[in-house]
Amino acid sequence: MKKLWLAFLLTAAAAQAQFTIVFDYTYDTEEFFTGTNLGRQTYLEAVGTYVSNLLSPTALNAITPSGGNTWSATFFNPxxxxxxxxxxxxxxxxxxxxxxxxxxxxxxxxxxxxAGGFSASGSGTWFDDIRYRGNGTFNTGWGGSLSFDTATNWYFDDDINTTESFAGQFDFFSVALHEIVHALGFGTTTSWTSLVNAGTFTGAYASAVAGENPTLASGNGHWAIGTMSTIVGTETAQETAMDPDIAANQRKYLTELDLAGLQDIGYTAVPEPATLALLAGAGALGLAVRRRRRVRA
Ligand SMILES: [Zn+2]
Structure with a gap:
């Protein structure tokens, strides 16, 4: 009976898996993820799966040029x-x-x-196809880009569900999570900036989680430095993944406030039970460390 129950749960989860983050290493000319560092792709893809599992019901249309409808995807070269x-x-x-x-x-x-941008020529609906992908009027476009500092001493974690010490190193999982969320549009699209008002974020989901319009950091692309929330699906307090910085030896998972920010720009969160299972084992984290280095858009 137990096995049947487990199989049912796995099937239910698979049916929701609509949203996939695909990483493309074509522009990795400094070989952070290629050459002798090929094994690092696994770590990045694990973070992509972690994020997409929290957002999986979000459905996006294909972008298919044809005839007079042509375009270019624009982005910063990583x-x-x-x-x-x-x-x-x-x-x-x-x-x-x-x-x-x-x-x-x-x-x-x-x-x-x-998040990336685009230039296009063709019909008005073609522009909307690229900009919104059928996701209402949210700017959930084709994708984006991200880049990691090659001079940093990175910690690559073989099991992101456990936390351990990595003194003197910076956590690749946490920084990849932060940059993927930016690439999804957090702080980087007009769906975000249209909700910024006088240094605060007015999105309904985020405001409900925070109990007020959350204060933003300088530049308006992050929560204010030190903003706290709870890890998604848990009661565990943690500094948000999307405040501007992180210390060495610090792990950050996605928090409820981070997820709410994504919901405000057009993503749909999976129901809580799935995230609970995903994040079981994420314990209390050492947050009192001095922040030495910054992460930013
Ligand atoms: Zn950032």
């Missing part, structure tokens, strides 16, 4: 930071494509991430 583009790509339904790589980011920056 390997050199320059503006780049792909001419007339097709993206499959429910796939969100993120170009990933690394380079020396300089200063105290651990990672950068953002």
């Amino acid at each position: 390997g050199d930071g320059t503006s780049d583009s792909v001419s007339n790509p097709t993206y499959a339904a429910n796939v969100y494509t993120i170009y990933a790589g690394g380079r020396v980011l300089g200063g105290s920056t651990l990672g950068v991430g953002g």
